[in-house]
Each structure stands twice: as structure tokens, then as C-alpha cells.
Amino acid sequence: MYRLLFAEDEKATREGILSGIPCQNLGISEVRAARNGAAALELLTEFEPDILLTDIKMPKMNGIELATRIRKSFPDCSILLISGYSDREYLRSAIYLKAVDFVEKPLRIPELTDQLVRAVQEQNAIRKQKQLLSEELRALLPEKEEEQDSEGAFVSLPTLNPALDIDSDAFLQRHLQAVYASVSDTMDKTDPLVLDILDIIHSQYMDRTLSLDSISRQLYLSAAYLCVRFKKAMDVSPVHYINQYRIKASLPFLKDESQKLDEIGQKVGIENGNYYSKVFKKYMGCSPAQYRKSIGSKEQCQAPSLHCNQ
DSSP states (O other), rough: OEEEEEOOOHHHHHHHHHHSSSSHTTTTTEEEEEESHHHHHTTTTOOOOOOOOEEESSSSSHHHHHHHHHHOOTTTTTEEEEEEEEGGGHHHHHHHHSSSEEEEOOOHHHHHHHHHHHHHHHHHHHHHHHHHHHHHHHSSTTTTTTEEESSSEEGGGEEEEOOOOOOOOSSSHHHHHHHOOOOSOOOTTTTTHHHHHHHHHHHHTTTTTTTTHHHHHHTTSSSSHHHHHHHHSSSSSSHHHHHHHHHHHHHHHHHHTOOOOOHHHHHHTHHHHHHHHHHHHHSSOOOOHHHHHHTSSTTTOOOOOSOOOO
């Protein structure tokens, strides 16, 4: 069962739709109504909608702005826009938001019901995809495998929440690819998605907020799905790859003994010197201080293999 948020400034229209739509029969268990976008936004503190039905032209906050904010907070939310003929100027915004459809005024209950059925079907597909991804993760990853993220927090990969906690732009296009793509397909380094992930890592590794979650938001796919695709192609998880790449990028700085470990770590996206030393030793087999002493010698520590040509 799903939750519906309904925003409409005309009281008669709002009440007519609430009384006319057979929500329970459609699979909608809870409905919240608001008189404008601002009022609808206030409801989000205690209500997480699966479906948004909103008029476009409303006082205080129009439906496009409301839908944009909801898409950022609830990227899985299905959006239906109520429009008049003059609202066609908002068509581009609707495409950007990946709205399920326009529902034209004057509103007709049968037509609106059909569009809500479509929204429920979309939610069914999203829920099914999450379940499939969760099953694939449990099948492909060791039961108790744990990894550290870039901040040092441990993440249990088999229990990563596959919810699409992402902003939305090309959301549905990416999302449908995720629904129909099999994570068991043979992947290699030419996989376009893997190349996208690599591009992000190579260009943003200096940012200490770079993580699997931040990459998933940029690519409009779930963190769990990205992890499976990347690991299948690269034989290493994105988290390990980010750490490896950061350590390799830090090596030239160690040649300058005037640079402190805190400074070097920050240059490659690692918050402090202590954690930089810990990650360094994990991937290099020696401490940064030992590496500095070994530079130029036959016993010099070797940089980690990054499983790619970069």
C-alpha cells in the first residue's frame, strides 16, 4: 500500500477528488491533502509520500517547485501534475521531473483514476527492483564482508539499503535501466556505467565527501546497484578503489618532507593524518614515514594496483 500527497488550492476541487477517488481500491492506504505547495511541504516532516498529485498554479509555492523539492527528498516518488491549457509552458519542467503525466483541467474522476493506477504501477516496479537488487547483493557478496568508507565508518555491504536515495534529473531513464539490467551479466572495464564511476572518482577524489552514496546521487542509481556493477567489472568495491586511488595520488607529495601528513591527506580527500596513515599502511604495507625513508631504494613500498589503466 502506498501514500499519496495531494496539493490543490481550490477547496471544492480538493474535496471533490478526495471523495471521488477510490484510493483503497487502487492500493493507496493513506492520503494527505494541502491547500498549496508550502503547506504540502510542511507535511513532509511526518509524512513520506510515494505519490504526489499536485496542481501547478497555486499561491505561495507552485506545483513545479513543490515537485522539485519532493523529488530531491524522495527520488522514488511518482509525480502527477494537474494542469490547465495555459500551463503547457511548464511542460519542460514536467519532463525534467520525470512526471508520470499531466492531468488536464477540468478534472474527470475516471481519467484521474487511470493516472493514479499508472503511478501505483510505477511504485510496484520500483519496489520490485529494490527487492531484486537486495537478493542479488546477498547472492554475490560474502555474508559478513565489511568495508570502510572514506570517513572511516564501517558499512556492511549485504545490508546496504538499495533505496534510490538520489536527486533526480535523468532519474527515470537511469532507473528503468536498473530495473531491466541484470547484475549477473558479464561486465568489463568498457561498461559505460563503470566508466562513469571511474570518471567521478578520478575527478573528485580530492573531495573528502566522495563516497559510494555521493556517486549514486550523481548517477541517479542506488548505491547497492552501483556497488555490484563496479565490483563485477573491477574485482574491487568502489570504496576500496577510492581509497586505493587516493593513496596512489598522495605518493608524489610524500617526496616533499616538508609536507605534513595532515596536509597530504587533505589534498587527496582524507580528513586527517591519523586516518591517512591507517589507510596508507593498509594498501601499501608500510607507514608513510617508512615509505619516505624507502624512496629510491630497492625496498621501496609499491603503490596499490588500481585494476585500470589510469
